[in-house]
Amino acid sequence: MLLEVSDLKAAYGVVPALHRVTFHAAAGEVVGILGHNGMGKTTLLRSIMGFVSVTGGDIRFEGRSIRGLPVHQRAALGIGLVPQGREIFPNLTVEENLMVGVAAAKGDIAARVADALRMFPRLERLMDRRGGALSGGEQQLLALARCLCRQPKLMLLDEPTEGIQPSIIDEIAETLQLLAEQSEITIVLVEQNLDFITGLAERVYAISNGILDSEIPRERLSDSRAVSEYMGFAA
Numbered sequence: 001m002l003l004e005v006s007d008l009k010a011a012y013g014v015v016p017a018l019h020r021v022t023f024h025a026a027a028g029e030v031v032g033i034l035g036h037n038g039m040g041k042t043t044l045l046r047s048i049m050g051f052v053s054v055t056g057g058d059i060r061f062e063g064r065s066i067r068g069l070p071v072h073q074r075a076a077l078g079i080g081l082v083p084q085g086r087e088i089f090p091n092l093t094v095e096e097n098l099m100v101g102v103a104a105a106k107g108d109i110a111a112r113v114a115d116a117l118r119m120f121p122r123l124e125r126l127m128d129r130r131g132g133a134l135s136g137g138e139q140q141l142l143a144l145a146r147c148l149c150r151q152p153k154l155m156l157l158d159e160p161t162e163g164i165q166p167s168i169i170d171e172i173a174e175t176l177q178l179l180a181e182q183s184e185i186t187i188v189l190v191e192q193n194l195d196f197i198t199g200l201a202e203r204v205y206a207i208s209n210g211i212l213d214s215e216i217p218r219e220r221l222s223d224s225r226a227v228s229e230y231m232g233f234a235a
């Protein structure tokens with residue numbers, strides 16, 4: 001199993017944010033985690049990346065516990081986070097933003113960037129534009145491309161559709177679909193957007209009040225009432 005998260009707990013000071021999180025992702029899989037605002041989605045991804053220290057449970061990557069590793073070692077193992085809000089450098093160009101993403105990588109950096117860009121024709125036309133002058137959707141594509149330049153095995157995507165126009169949400173979905181089909185990369189995606197998640201993910205979990213332990217059966221995903229119940233809001 002590529003990623004196994006078991007009985008994970010995390011807190012901000014004394015305030016718990018994750019109570020019990022158990023899920024897995026196999027190599028090459030796209031796994032979706034559905035949850036409303038404040039339910040712990042961002043905390044979960046940041047815990048896997050190592051930005052939030054956990055207080056219980058375990059995170060195993062390729063069979064080995066990474067719970068005690070710092071962020072850079074997790075990144076070196078092949079874990080990449082595309083953060084909520086995208087964190088593009090507004091004063092750097094698209095090309096410079098991509099270069100920053102791979103600055104610490106070994107090997108041919110220009111080749112890595114060129115390779116990642118094949119999936120992002122829209123960005124290829126915007127290489128000289130400043131990050132701050134891109135639309136939200138274009139910034140999201142840039143954040144995805146920047147993560148991809150590091151050639152991760154696992155990409156953690158934090159609400160890629162948040163605040164983005166519907167037309168470009170479709171383009172992001174198509175790009176991720178291509179990525180899932182044409183590469184071995186595993187994607188763990190947290191979202192509130194049910195349509196986006198069901199369009200992409202092979203398996204979907206729900207997180208509610210820091211608890212994630214149930215997978216939503218595929219056949220129930222088209223039943224909005226059932227999904228609401230899984231998300232902790234019984235209709």
Ligand SMILES: Nc1ncnc2c1ncn2[C@@H]1O[C@H](COP(=O)(O)OP(=O)(O)OP(=O)(O)O)[C@@H](O)[C@H]1O
Pocket residue numbers: 012015016017035036037038039040041042043044084
């Ligand atoms: N830096 C922080 N310090 C203290 N509490 C925090 C911090 N970040 C998040 N929290 C709290 O932890 C809980 C989970 O927040 P988290 O951001 O993980 O949720 P989320 O599902 O990603 O929501 P959103 O979609 O609004 O980002 C919330 O109660 C939130 O207020």
